[in-house]
Amino acid sequence: MRIALLGGTGDIGEGLALRLARDTTHEVVVGSRTAEKAASAVEEYADRLGDDLTAELSSAENDDAAVDADVVAVCVPPYHVSDTVESVAGRVDDDAVLVSPAVGISRDDEGFHYNRPPHGSVAEVAAEAAPDAVPVVGAFQNLAAGALADLEHDLGFDVIVTGDDADAKATVTALVEEIDGLRALDGGALANSAEVEAMTPLLINLAVENDGLHDLGVSFQ
Amino acid sequence: MRIALLGGTGDIGEGLALRLARDTTHEVVVGSRTAEKAASAVEEYADRLGDDLTAELSSAENDDAAVDADVVAVCVPPYHVSDTVESVAGRVDDDAVLVSPAVGISRDDEGFHYNRPPHGSVAEVAAEAAPDAVPVVGAFQNLAAGALADLEHDLGFDVIVTGDDADAKATVTALVEEIDGLRALDGGALANSAEVEAMTPLLINLAVENDGLHDLGVSFQ
Numbered sequence: 001m002r003i004a005l006l007g008g009t010g011d012i013g014e015g016l017a018l019r020l021a022r023d024t025t026h027e028v029v030v031g032s033r034t035a036e037k038a039a040s041a042v043e044e045y046a047d048r049l050g051d052d053l054t055a056e057l058s059s060a061e062n063d064d065a066a067v068d069a070d071v072v073a074v075c076v077p078p079y080h081v082s083d084t085v086e087s088v089a090g091r092v093d094d095d096a097v098l099v100s101p102a103v104g105i106s107r108d109d110e111g112f113h114y115n116r117p118p119h120g121s122v123a124e125v126a127a128e129a130a131p132d133a134v135p136v137v138g139a140f141q142n143l144a145a146g147a148l149a150d151l152e153h154d155l156g157f158d159v160i161v162t163g164d165d166a167d168a169k170a171t172v173t174a175l176v177e178e179i180d181g182l183r184a185l186d187g188g189a190l191a192n193s194a195e196v197e198a199m200t201p202l203l204i205n206l207a208v209e210n211d212g213l214h215d216l217g218v219s220f221q
Numbered sequence: 222m223r224i225a226l227l228g229g230t231g232d233i234g235e236g237l238a239l240r241l242a243r244d245t246t247h248e249v250v251v252g253s254r255t256a257e258k259a260a261s262a263v264e265e266y267a268d269r270l271g272d273d274l275t276a277e278l279s280s281a282e283n284d285d286a287a288v289d290a291d292v293v294a295v296c297v298p299p300y301h302v303s304d305t306v307e308s309v310a311g312r313v314d315d316d317a318v319l320v321s322p323a324v325g326i327s328r329d330d331e332g333f334h335y336n337r338p339p340h341g342s343v344a345e346v347a348a349e350a351a352p353d354a355v356p357v358v359g360a361f362q363n364l365a366a367g368a369l370a371d372l373e374h375d376l377g378f379d380v381i382v383t384g385d386d387a388d389a390k391a392t393v394t395a396l397v398e399e400i401d402g403l404r405a406l407d408g409g410a411l412a413n414s415a416e417v418e419a420m421t422p423l424l425i426n427l428a429v430e431n432d433g434l435h436d437l438g439v440s441f442q
Contacts, residue, residue: 110410114419156442160427186430187423189331195423198335202408202416206381206441209407216441220427220434221377 002027003175004069006062006076006084009041012101012140013075015148017045019179021055022151028055031065038065048151066091071099071175073140078104078115078122085129094133097168100126100193101140103200111208112201116194123162123193135165137172138193139184141200144207147215155181157217160196162187185220223248224396225290227283227297227305230262233322233361234296236369238266240400242276243372249276252286259286269372287312292320292396294361299325299336299343306350315354318389321347321414322361324421332429333422335415342414344383356386358393359414360405362421365428368436376402378438381417383408406441 003020005013008030020028030045032038038059046053059065066072066088076084081102092098100123104115119125123138130136139161147153159176161184163169169186176184187196199218207213224241226234229251241249251266253259259280267274280286287293287309297305302323313319321344325336340346344359351357360382368374380397382405384390390407397405408417420439428434 108412110412111408113413114416160423185427185434187332188426188430191329191331192334192423192426195335195419195426198416198419199423202381202413202420203441205409205413205416206406209409213406213441219440219442220424220437221440 001070002029002068003071003073004029004031004065005073006031006065006088008032008075009037010075011145012143012148015143015145016073016075016140018049018149018151021045021049021057022052023180024055024178026055028057029065029069030057030059031062033062035059035061063088063091068093069096071097071171073099073101074126075101078102078117081122081126082129085126089131092131092134096134097171098126098130098134098136099140099172100136100138103141103197105201112204114198114201120191121193121197123190127190135163135168136190137161137163137168138190138196139172139176141197142203142218144203144215144217147217153215155217156219157181158183158185158219160185160187162190162193162196164190222291223250223289224292224294225250225252225286226294227252227286227309229253229296230258231296232366233364233369236364236366237294237296237361239270239370239372242266242270242278243273244401245276245399247276249278250286250290251280252283254283256280256282284309284312289314290317292318292392294320294322295347296322299323299338302343302347303350306347310352313352313355317355318392319347319351319355319357320361320393321357321359324362324418326422333425335419335422337415341412342418344411344414348411356384356389357411358382358384358389359411359417360393360397362418363424363439365424365436365438368438374436376438377440378402379404379406379440381406381408383411383414383417385411
């Protein structure tokens with residue numbers, strides 16, 4: 001399977017690239033706005049992984065990364081999601097799956113808050129910008145980038161998968177569970193994504209307010 | 222300590238009454254709109270607890286339950302929170318703490334969604350209705366009523382405590398941790414309550430969509 005990480009040099013992109021490169025044998029393409037930045041990130045990731053690199057790791061400009069990809073994860077800041085999806089829309093296969101891990105977060109003196117987009121959630125913003133034939137799945141929003149990028153960190157976290165296309169959700173669910181220490185849970189329809197995204201500022205508030213809780217994740221029982 | 226559970230005959234009130242009555246030695250007053258309904262609930266709770274009843278369990282009309290209480294938990298549906306708090310405002314001690322466990326939830330064909338009140342959260346609705354001197358603390362929103370009321374169910378869940386008054390939060394934090402299987406985490410300011418409340422419809426969606434996850438709760442690590 002070919003997995004494109006658009007914005008694969010950012011926080012969540014870095015963590016996903018490292019974990020997928022270590023825990024799977026897929027083709028993982030790290031995308032960035034420039035080919036140079038993507039290539040430099042891949043060189044660094046490969047260095048850090050050393051002999052643990054099992055995937056086929058490569059780099060490309062975001063637009064090129066999306067070509068022929070089975071899964072395209074839009075790992076860019078929430079305010080760039082719409083533009084990024086639109087810019088690759090002509091290059092994404094109709095049978096590809098778009099994955100939305102981004103969350104809109106605002107901060108004030110009292111803490112971090114969910115900044116809900118007018119479309120309901122970032123995942124729905126991505127769906128609005130995506131070609132009609134390409135399903136969007138929400139996933140990975142609640143993973144602390146620091147934990148994900150620290151390969152010594154045993155995760156033990158749940159990832160909630162939302163979407164309206166059962167096949168697309170099954171693809172993403174299987175991919176989540178290929179990463180050591182992640183369990184995928186079905187969150188239902190894409191319209192249920194806002195409550196998943198809203199948990200990310202909550203996790204940051206908990207990390208700020210509680211000694212000993214850093215790079216925390218969530219599990220349900 | 223005297224703990225009043227306004228709406229203590231409802232789902233979350235029932236669970237809190239049973240757990241507090243079993244796991245603490247406080248004075249627990251189950252309030253309801255009528256004294257008869259409250260008395261009948263207390264009789265049933267005492268029956269179910271049998272020899273496990275360690276608290277001093279009593280019943281009263283909501284207004285009377287709040288008198289002299291150290292902690293007043295507003296266990297009523299979200300659309301009754303404002304009226305209920307206003308109706309007891311003249312009877313609550315200035316050094317009491319109001320606790321807000323309620324969550325606004327809507328449902329459509331796609332799932333359960335957080336129905337955010339105009340004030341930002343139900344906890345902030347309660348604060349708006351409360352006397353200025355009486356601090357409001359958000360807590361207990363993410364506990365499945367079914368798990369809480371089933372005394373055979375080992376909880377193992379986290380409870381997030383939000384509020385702007387450190388002493389009030391400390392009181393509620395200590396109370397949470399008196400209940401077996403609950404850990405209190407500091408969620409920061411009362412303004413951070415919306416993200417806590419939003420997790421409740423998410424928990425319901427996960428229970429609906431995933432086999433084997435019933436009456437689930439959350440833990441952070």
